[in-house]
Amino acid sequence: MRELLSPLGLAALLAFAPPALAQDSGEDGATTPTEAETTGETAGTEDAAAAPTQTEAEQPQAYVRDTFTDWRVICAPVADGREACTMQQLLLDANENAVSKVSIAALPDAAAPRVAGIEIATPLETLLSRGLRIQIDASEPWTVPFTYCRPDSCIAQFSVEGQQLDALKAGAEAAVAIIPLRAPDQPQEVTMSLSGFTAAFESLQEMLPQ
Incomplete structure (x- = not known):
């Protein structure tokens, strides 16, 4: 059977970019899962804006700070001697190719009721107008x-509130359904393990400025 999703490019796999929501505690640019359900069908290829780019020299030097089962905490220096940290996981297809990457950042109290910013990268040949479907265990997707x-991937950025975060902490795994542009009737599901999620997220919360 032909592969419907291409593996993520090397640049996407190595890139360190904390979800924008982690850097902005204001109201603009945030999308909760509830809001996303009403807008996911309207986000098409023609609406996807070009992402800002950085030269390799400008990229922060990220490193693995810790590992919690299936999640790695990745940090990189930012201004004023501080570090930006996210928890990350590569999502693999049946052939063990990395076709998606999840990055999660803890949000400060000022962002309440949002508690986490999430960024999910998928291959370029993704049907954007259908959005990205996420289902935790047997819950409602x-x-x-x-x-x-x-240039190397498409990005879904959104935030979650306490109820969604609790579901992620309590879950065993989440199915992420990516719709291939070439075969929109054949959604490709990849599994996001939630093993180690709670410990990894709590470590991020401990690193937030007080």
């Missing part, structure tokens, strides 16, 4: 819209 595309 929800859909988030894509935000923009980079």
Whole structure:
């Protein structure tokens, strides 16, 4: 059977970019899962804005700070001697190819009721107008819209509130359904393990400025 999703490019796999929501505690640009369900169908390829780019020299030097089962905490220096950290996981297809990457950042109290910013990268040949469907164990699935595309991947950025975060902490795994552009009737599901999720997220919360 032909592969409907291409593996993520090397640049996408190595890129360190904390979800924008982690850097902005204001109201603009945030999309909760509930809101996303009503907007996911309207985000099309033509609406995906070009992502800002950085030269390799400008890219922060990220490193693995810690590992919690299936999640790695990745940090990189930012201004004023501080570090930006996210928890990350590569999502693999049946052939063990990395076709998606999840990055999650803890949000400060000022962002309440939002508690986490999430960024999910998918291959370029993704049907953007259908959004990205996420289902935790056997719970009701929800859909988030894509935000923009980079030269090597397309990005869905959104935030979650306490109830959604609790579901992620309590779950065993989440199915992420990506719709291939070439075969929209054949959604490709990849599994996001939630093993180690709670410990990894709590470590991020401990690193937030007080």
